[in-house]
Amino acid sequence: MHLALATDAQKAERDRVTHAAWGSPLSVEQFHQRELRLRAHPWCREGMRTWLWLDDAGQVLASCETFHTDSYLRGPDGVATRGVSQAIASVFTESALRGHGHATRLMDEVAARLEHESPNHHTALLFSDVGPALYRRSGYHEAPAWDWQLSAVGGLSTHAVDALLCDGDVPGVVARTQRPDVPFLLWPSAAQMDWHLERERIYSELLHRPRPEACGATVGNSSALWAMMARYGELVVLLLDAESVEDAVALLEAARGVAHRAGLARVVIWEEPATLPWVARVPGALRVARDGSLPMMRPLRPGLPPAERVAFSRALWV
Ligand SMILES: CC(C)(COP(=O)(O)OP(=O)(O)OC[C@H]1O[C@@H](n2cnc3c(N)ncnc32)[C@H](O)[C@@H]1OP(=O)(O)O)[C@@H](O)C(=O)NCCC(=O)NCCS
Structure with a gap:
């Protein structure tokens, strides 16, 4: 099994399967059009990625997206340095494949990849609609909502x-x-607001x-x-x-x-x-x-405060 970034064709395929979770009231085609338009938005072009967890035959077992989010961390000198946090969304396993740990492995692997990818990374964050337990297994902690x-x-x-x-x-x-x-x-950022x-x-x-x-x-x-x-x-x-x-x-x-x-x-x-x-x-x-959208974070470097001391504004939601 391995982690990979989705090609455009694979993204389109995922739009069609994830419609079951997030598509209503749009048709499958309208949902795909929505996704295409969102991926073309300037904020997504800055750093949105679709991740796939694949088996050895290349079948997609689970998928998710990450979005580049600006963050600022105060150093020991008191000066805040701008870095990057990664907001995770659309974690999805098809019904027939659920309960085998695929989403958990995907979350573990994405976090490990992000951790090693850049010294500027501060944290991974997400807004859970399935409570905290699934994501706690991968090192996320929730904040009050x-x-x-x-x-x-x-x-x-x-x-x-x-x-x-x-x-x-x-x-x-x-x-x-x-x-x-x-x-x-x-x-x-203004682009994220837009x-x-x-x-x-x-x-x-x-x-x-x-x-x-x-x-x-x-x-x-x-x-x-x-x-x-x-x-x-x-x-x-x-x-x-x-x-x-x-x-x-x-x-x-x-x-x-x-x-x-x-x-x-x-x-x-x-x-x-x-x-x-x-x-x-x-x-x-x-x-x-709050019903759903439970903020959770998993630091990608030492020195971050715990999730309950971090403010999660609605504008950060993905
Ligand atoms: C949530 C989801 C990604 C889990 O995928 P998966 O590959 O089955 O996940 P894992 O096998 O790693 O873990 C399964 C655990 O998630 C839990 N889980 C799944 N759906 C859940 C829900 N709606 N509420 C609470 N827990 C849920 C299962 O109970 C299971 O826990 P257990 O192992 O203690 O029994 C999958 O059910 C899915 O795609 N759901 C629809 C989309 C969605 O809601 N995504 C999450 C958005 S935050």
Whole structure:
């Protein structure tokens, strides 16, 4: 058995089998088109790879993808150095092949490969939809996962914010956002932010569903970015950079109004230490244990803090 990177033809083949797990409500062909478009996105072209775990006859036993994610690690001198973390997604074994340890071997081999690949690698991370046990076997540890939910509300005005944002505003917002000064930081680039909007664009085109009128808002020096997850009736906040509780309330009220006008049921904000003080004070915000998307990480070098001390923003999700 061995690990290999998929060719374009093998990627297309995997699109057809993984449709069973992630394709609905798209047809097999629409899902393949979605995957082609996502792989062509600038963020994926920077460093997305599809890994195959193969038997000696060349049959694919399991597969997954890795995405290049920017991260910053503070050294003993107190200076943060930029490196690379690898977000793992779409771990998949076909039904007939499950329960033989193929996914576990794949995860072990990918991590070992990443560990030796580059001295700039910081950590591997993933968002588990199958709980922690499978990935713990391969050295991953989970972080707490709580969400804050706000119902979408009609009649809310967006007058309390200075501006609603469109796709072209995203790089400016990301560039202006102050990076938190923490020992280790996973920090999505503007291209990674836009990947979430590319998903929104793709679903909106394939399912003939209009996009929300805005992908974020600003007030003073504070801003928020969000994206529609139409299948779940949610507007998910990708980034919340608020200077005060008043700004957080104004930005999230705008999000609730935009969500309502887009026909969505709620706004979802992943709990993070940096935003918790603001979000917890927003009237009507409800804290719920997250269902799926459990953040887990496996360091690729010494010196990283444990997963429970690392912030996993929604923008890092793959
Ligand atoms: C999850 C998956 C990749 C496991 O593949 P596999 O090759 O059978 O994995 P392994 O043989 O290495 O390990 C199997 C373990 O995973 C566990 N597992 C599989 N699906 C699970 C689920 N939905 N919830 C919790 N555990 C699950 C099995 O119970 C088994 O545990 P056990 O050995 O203690 O009984 C495979 O079931 C799959 O492709 N599922 C659909 C896609 C998916 O959900 N991927 C994970 C996204 S985070």
